Amino acid sequence: MNTSILLATTARILNQFRHDRRTVALMVLMPSLLLVLLRFVFNSEAAFSRAAPALLAVFPFAIMFIVTSITTLRERTTATLERLMTMPIAKLDLLFGYALAFGVVALVQVLVAVGVSLSWLGLSIGGSVWLLVVIAGLDALLGTALGLFASAFARTEFQAVQFMPLFVMPQVLLCGLFSPRAEMTPVLEWLSNVMPLSYAVDALTAVTASSDITGELVKDLSIVAACGLLALVLGAVTLRRRTP
Amino acid sequence: MTSSAAVEVTGLRVRRRKRLVLRDVSCTIPQGSVTGLLGPSGCGKTTLMRSIVGVQIVESGSVTVLGSPVGNPGLRNRIGYATQNPAVYADLTVAENLRYFCSVLRAPRSDVARVIDEVGLAANASQLVSSLSGGELSRTSLAVALLGTPELLVLDEPTVGLDPLLRDELWTLFRTLASRGVTLLVSSHVMDEATRCSRLLLMRDGALLADDTPGSLLSTTGTDDLEQAFLSLVRAREAA
Numbered sequence: 001m002n003t004s005i006l007l008a009t010t011a012r013i014l015n016q017f018r019h020d021r022r023t024v025a026l027m028v029l030m031p032s033l034l035l036v037l038l039r040f041v042f043n044s045e046a047a048f049s050r051a052a053p054a055l056l057a058v059f060p061f062a063i064m065f066i067v068t069s070i071t072t073l074r075e076r077t078t079a080t081l082e083r084l085m086t087m088p089i090a091k092l093d094l095l096f097g098y099a100l101a102f103g104v105v106a107l108v109q110v111l112v113a114v115g116v117s118l119s120w121l122g123l124s125i126g127g128s129v130w131l132l133v134v135i136a137g138l139d140a141l142l143g144t145a146l147g148l149f150a151s152a153f154a155r156t157e158f159q160a161v162q163f164m165p166l167f168v169m170p171q172v173l174l175c176g177l178f179s180p181r182a183e184m185t186p187v188l189e190w191l192s193n194v195m196p197l198s199y200a201v202d203a204l205t206a207v208t209a210s211s212d213i214t215g216e217l218v219k220d221l222s223i224v225a226a227c228g229l230l231a232l233v234l235g236a237v238t239l240r241r242r243t244p
Numbered sequence: 245m246t247s248s249a250a251v252e253v254t255g256l257r258v259r260r261r262k263r264l265v266l267r268d269v270s271c272t273i274p275q276g277s278v279t280g281l282l283g284p285s286g287c288g289k290t291t292l293m294r295s296i297v298g299v300q301i302v303e304s305g306s307v308t309v310l311g312s313p314v315g316n317p318g319l320r321n322r323i324g325y326a327t328q329n330p331a332v333y334a335d336l337t338v339a340e341n342l343r344y345f346c347s348v349l350r351a352p353r354s355d356v357a358r359v360i361d362e363v364g365l366a367a368n369a370s371q372l373v374s375s376l377s378g379g380e381l382s383r384t385s386l387a388v389a390l391l392g393t394p395e396l397l398v399l400d401e402p403t404v405g406l407d408p409l410l411r412d413e414l415w416t417l418f419r420t421l422a423s424r425g426v427t428l429l430v431s432s433h434v435m436d437e438a439t440r441c442s443r444l445l446l447m448r449d450g451a452l453l454a455d456d457t458p459g460s461l462l463s464t465t466g467t468d469d470l471e472q473a474f475l476s477l478v479r480a481r482e483a484a
Contacts, residue, residue: 008347016335019372079331083388086297088320089348242301242315244260 001090009089009097013071014104027067027105031059031113035121045122052123053204054177056113056132060140061197062168064106068147069160072098076151082243091236099144099232106140107133127207135207138224139200143168145231152238171197176205196227249308250275250396250427251296256305258291265291267450268305273429273443278422280441281431282474288450289431290328293398296429297325310395321349324394328401328431330385334374338365338384341373342391351392359387362417364410378405386414397421397428403437415440438470446474453477 017024035055042048075081084094114133117123125132150167154160174181174192181192181202192198203220251273258266265288273279281289294300295307298314307314310322332341342356360369363383368376373384386402397418403411415437418428422442430441438444439458446454446461454461454477458470465473 004350005348008344012333012336012340012344015340016333019335079327079329080333082294082299082327083325083331083345084348085299086320086323086325087345087348088317088350242299244301 013101053208061143064143065147072151102144110136145228148235283447324389326389
């Protein structure tokens with residue numbers, strides 16, 4: 001690994017975003033717009049406050065997943081990846097470079113979503129706002145890491161889009177948003193236990209409810225971070241210098 | 245192997261999607277030469293080049309580049325490679341692309357201006373790659389291969405779609421680089437570029453028909469242009 005190559009990669013990706021303002025606007029504003037929509041669908045601050053924390057995890061996660069998997073697939077299918085693989089860049093430099101660049105975008109996205117929810121949509125939280133931002137940001141990074149990993153299995157952008165229902169939807173359905181995880185049948189609860197998004201939602205719900213930093217919260221966060229890291233490393237393993 | 249060989253390929257077999265693309269190819273590329281790799285589209289030129297830069301999974305045979313087995317990490321900033329499809333980022337400018345690849349190669353920043361000048365893109369440096377013409381695009385991709393101080397340049401059809409004047413300038417650049425000791429392997433499907441090379445590899449259907457200098461190729465086949473020489477080699481092979 002080489003930090004200067006990693007940072008050059010991050011700068012290159014952010015530069016690509018700079019030339020594509022529409023994508024940046026969509027990425028930064030989309031979760032907030034969805035939360036506004038949700039607020040009016042519920043038509044009650046109390047009901048919104050119950051659902052919003054989970055959705056602060058779900059929306060950035062899903063959006064970053066899809067954006068990352070398409071972008072990295074583009075790199076894989078155009079000749080640029082082949083060219084980079086002939087150069088002295090470590091695979092992890094490339095993947096962490098991607099994660100860092102998308103992480104920056106994800107952080108902005110989450111800051112806007114949390115800001116909008118707290119100031120206009122009547123979300124009230126018991127714990128620290130900053131912790132909320134950290135968790136939601138970590139969760140967006142998890143989406144990025146899984147997107148990087150998933151892109152290895154898609155040959156076309158069309159396939160990459162289809163991975164969203166495969167990788168993201170089961171996690172959304174089982175994360176406790178629709179029904180508490182503890183009340184699920186054992187098989188579903190077990191499934192929900194092995195899905196990283198469940199822990200992100202648990203952590204967000206905990207932060208919204210109280211200001212205590214419990215061992216449970218730290219455990220949830222560690223699991224989310226570890227899963228993100230694991231997905232990045234697996235993504236690096238799926239990158240091949242030599243191809244058929 | 246001799247110290248004057250930049251690339252040594254022995255008994256290389258490559259299969260892509262069950263099809264045998266290279267059948268026991270062996271060749272030697274002398275250091276400081278401009279070697280033309282010629283043959284019709286689909287004959288295996290790109291696969292041979294991919295094998296030499298170390299991104300191709302091979303079935304058997306060996307490739308030695310600059311004295312090391314191919315795939316050796318130490319080779320990664322000694323080989324410049326330009327793929328047939330331009331390998332640059334469409335949503336960055338020419339200069340931004342070059343600056344990125346320059347950082348990856350840890351080459352001096354001044355290389356960016358040098359290579360832009362070498363491929364004649366000074367007027368397009370701050371233009372987005374997606375707005376370039378086909379020829380400008382392939383020159384941008386070529387410029388990336390020239391960054392740093394590569395000892396071996398593998399260029400897959402670098403002159404396709406260029407106007408004759410630019411094509412001539414690029415060939416002059418290739419010869420200048422070769423005179424400094426850089427080895428160039430340049431593929432083309434146009435026979436008229438063959439005369440500009442110091443050595444030729446003629447390929448057809450996954451096999452080498454000839455590995456020779458243009459002059460001796462003409463004399464051994466008794467022809468007076470390389471197109472005819474190629475035809476005569478193909479016919480001799482098919483008669484055998």
